[in-house]
Amino acid sequence: MGAMTAVTLHINGERFSRELDNRTTLLDLLREHAHLSGAKKGCDHGQCGACTVLLDGRRVNACLLLAVSMDGTDVTTIEGLSDGNALHPLQQAFLDHDAFQCGFCTPGQICSAVAAIAEARAGWPSVVTAQDEPEGPVELTAPEVRERMSGNLCRCGAYVNIVSAVREVAR
Amino acid sequence: MKEFRYERPADADAAVALLTDAPGAAYLGGGTNLVDLMKLGVAAPDLLVDVSRLPFEEVTETDGGGLSIGAAVRNSTLASRGIVRERYPIVSEALLSGAPAQLRNAATVGGNLLQRTRCLYFQDVGKPCNKRQPGSGCPAREGVHRDLAILGASEHCVATNPSDLAVALAALDAMVHLVSAAGPRSLPLTELHRLPGDEPHRDTVLRHGELITAVELPPPVPDGRSAYRKARDRASFAFALASVAAVLQVRGGLVHHVRIAFGALAARPWRARVAEEALLGQPATEEAFGQAIDRELAAARPLRDNGYKVPLARRLAVSVLADLAAPEHGGPR
Incomplete structure (x- = not known):
C-alpha cells in the first residue's frame, strides 16, 4: 500500500468516508470502494466519457480525478x-429512442446529457452557439447536442438516437 | 502509477514553500493532463500539491478596465462568463473549441497554460523523447510528425503546444502573474513558453516551485474585432492542426492595430510579429493580409509530412482577417 489519505464525500446523497491510497481515482473509488459500477472504465484516459459523473452538479470524467482531491464534494452517478x-x-428517453445497443457508454451518456441540458438552460454557450446570441437559455438544436455531447463516444454508433433522446428531454 | 504524497495547503505561500523544498513535487490543478501523464508513466511526481482550491477563483475587472482571471478558474466557467463573451470573445471561442465539456469543467486556467505537448513520442515511455528524457533522441523528425511544429523547432524537438486558450491570450497581449519563494513577478504570456532549442525538456521559463496565480488581460482595443479559428481532423474534441487568433482595428480602410497568433505550429503560441509589423498602416485587404502572412510563414521549416500546415495556416489567417475587416459581410464580431 502506498501513501494514504482520509477522504469524505457524498455519493448520491450518502456520506462516504474512507482511507484511500493516494493513487485512487474517483472512478476507482466509485467502482471498487463504493461498489457503484454504473460509471464505466472505458479508456481510463479522459477520451471516451464512459466514466462521466456529476461533481457538485458539473459533469466530469471520473477517471482523471484523484479521489484524495475530492474531499467534501457531492458526486452523483447514474x-x-x-x-x-x-x-x-x-x-426513459434513452429507452424510448433506442439510444444504445451494448449499453457500455450509456451511464456516461446520460450523466453527460443531464449536465448538458442544465448548462444550456443556464445559458452556457458552446462553440457552435452564435456569438451574437443573446444571453439566456440556449436551444439544444441537433448541432448543439452533437457538439455538447462530443466527449461521450459510442462504439455502437447510436449517436442519431442519442441526439433525439437528449433533444426530447431538453424541450 | 508511482506512489506520491498529497498535500492541500490553504494558501499560495504554503503551496510554494511545499514545492520549493521538494525537487520531485508538482502542483495539481484540475489534473486532466497531469493525472493522465502519471498513468502513462510520463510524469512521476513524489508529492502532489493541490492548488485547485486556492483562492484564485475570481474573474474581476481591473482598475485599468482590463480583466483579471484567477489561475484556478475552471475553463468552462471562464468561457461562459458574460464579461468574457462580451469583451474578449476570442477567449470564450478558444476555450470552447478545445476538449469536451467534462474536461473543461475540471481544467483550470493555470493548468491549461502548463499542459504538455500531445506528441505521441512524448506520451509513450517506450520511445525515445528529448522532452521526456533529455538526450534520448527525437524519433518524431523521421517518424509520425503530421501534427507537429513547422516554426521555431530544433533538431532536438518538434513538439507543439496544444493549448487553444494560450493562442487567444497571446493575441490579447495577456500578462501572467506568478509567485515563488523569491516573491511575485509578471510576464507577458508570449514569454511564458520556450522554444525547444537544446533544452526541449523545459516547456516554460517558470522556475521550480513558481506558481501561476492569475492571467491579466489589458482593456479591449476600442472598435477592435477579434476571432479564433481552428482547423482539426474532426469537428469537435480534437487538437488543432493549425489555429489562429486575431484582433483587428481598421480606421479609414487602413490597419490601425493588429494582433495575430498561431496555434499548433510551434512549441509556443506563435505571435506573428513580422506580419503585424508589415500590416500596420496598410490597406485592410485580402491581398495585403496574404502578403504579410507569407512574410511570417517564410520562417516555416516543415518536415516530410506537415508541409500542409503552411498553406492551412495562411488560409486560416487570411480568412479570419478578411472577415474581421468586413463586418458588414456577416463575419464574426
Missing part, C-alpha cells in the same frame, strides 16, 4: 438519477 423505480426522464 445510480443516483432515478427516484426508486421511477426513471429519470433521460433514462
Whole structure:
C-alpha cells in the first residue's frame, strides 16, 4: 500500500468516508470502494466519457480525478438519477429512442446529457452557439447536442438516437 | 502509477514553500493532463500539491478596465462568463473549441497554460523523447510528425503546444502573474513558453516551485474585432492542426492595430510579429493580409509530412482577417 489519505464525500446523497491510497481515482473509488459500477472504465484516459459523473452538479470524467482531491464534494452517478423505480426522464428517453445497443457508454451518456441540458438552460454557450446570441437559455438544436455531447463516444454508433433522446428531454 | 504524497495547503505561500523544498513535487490543478501523464508513466511526481482550491477563483475587472482571471478558474466557467463573451470573445471561442465539456469543467486556467505537448513520442515511455528524457533522441523528425511544429523547432524537438486558450491570450497581449519563494513577478504570456532549442525538456521559463496565480488581460482595443479559428481532423474534441487568433482595428480602410497568433505550429503560441509589423498602416485587404502572412510563414521549416500546415495556416489567417475587416459581410464580431 502506498501513501494514504482520509477522504469524505457524498455519493448520491450518502456520506462516504474512507482511507484511500493516494493513487485512487474517483472512478476507482466509485467502482471498487463504493461498489457503484454504473460509471464505466472505458479508456481510463479522459477520451471516451464512459466514466462521466456529476461533481457538485458539473459533469466530469471520473477517471482523471484523484479521489484524495475530492474531499467534501457531492458526486452523483447514474445510480443516483432515478427516484426508486421511477426513471429519470433521460433514462426513459434513452429507452424510448433506442439510444444504445451494448449499453457500455450509456451511464456516461446520460450523466453527460443531464449536465448538458442544465448548462444550456443556464445559458452556457458552446462553440457552435452564435456569438451574437443573446444571453439566456440556449436551444439544444441537433448541432448543439452533437457538439455538447462530443466527449461521450459510442462504439455502437447510436449517436442519431442519442441526439433525439437528449433533444426530447431538453424541450 | 508511482506512489506520491498529497498535500492541500490553504494558501499560495504554503503551496510554494511545499514545492520549493521538494525537487520531485508538482502542483495539481484540475489534473486532466497531469493525472493522465502519471498513468502513462510520463510524469512521476513524489508529492502532489493541490492548488485547485486556492483562492484564485475570481474573474474581476481591473482598475485599468482590463480583466483579471484567477489561475484556478475552471475553463468552462471562464468561457461562459458574460464579461468574457462580451469583451474578449476570442477567449470564450478558444476555450470552447478545445476538449469536451467534462474536461473543461475540471481544467483550470493555470493548468491549461502548463499542459504538455500531445506528441505521441512524448506520451509513450517506450520511445525515445528529448522532452521526456533529455538526450534520448527525437524519433518524431523521421517518424509520425503530421501534427507537429513547422516554426521555431530544433533538431532536438518538434513538439507543439496544444493549448487553444494560450493562442487567444497571446493575441490579447495577456500578462501572467506568478509567485515563488523569491516573491511575485509578471510576464507577458508570449514569454511564458520556450522554444525547444537544446533544452526541449523545459516547456516554460517558470522556475521550480513558481506558481501561476492569475492571467491579466489589458482593456479591449476600442472598435477592435477579434476571432479564433481552428482547423482539426474532426469537428469537435480534437487538437488543432493549425489555429489562429486575431484582433483587428481598421480606421479609414487602413490597419490601425493588429494582433495575430498561431496555434499548433510551434512549441509556443506563435505571435506573428513580422506580419503585424508589415500590416500596420496598410490597406485592410485580402491581398495585403496574404502578403504579410507569407512574410511570417517564410520562417516555416516543415518536415516530410506537415508541409500542409503552411498553406492551412495562411488560409486560416487570411480568412479570419478578411472577415474581421468586413463586418458588414456577416463575419464574426
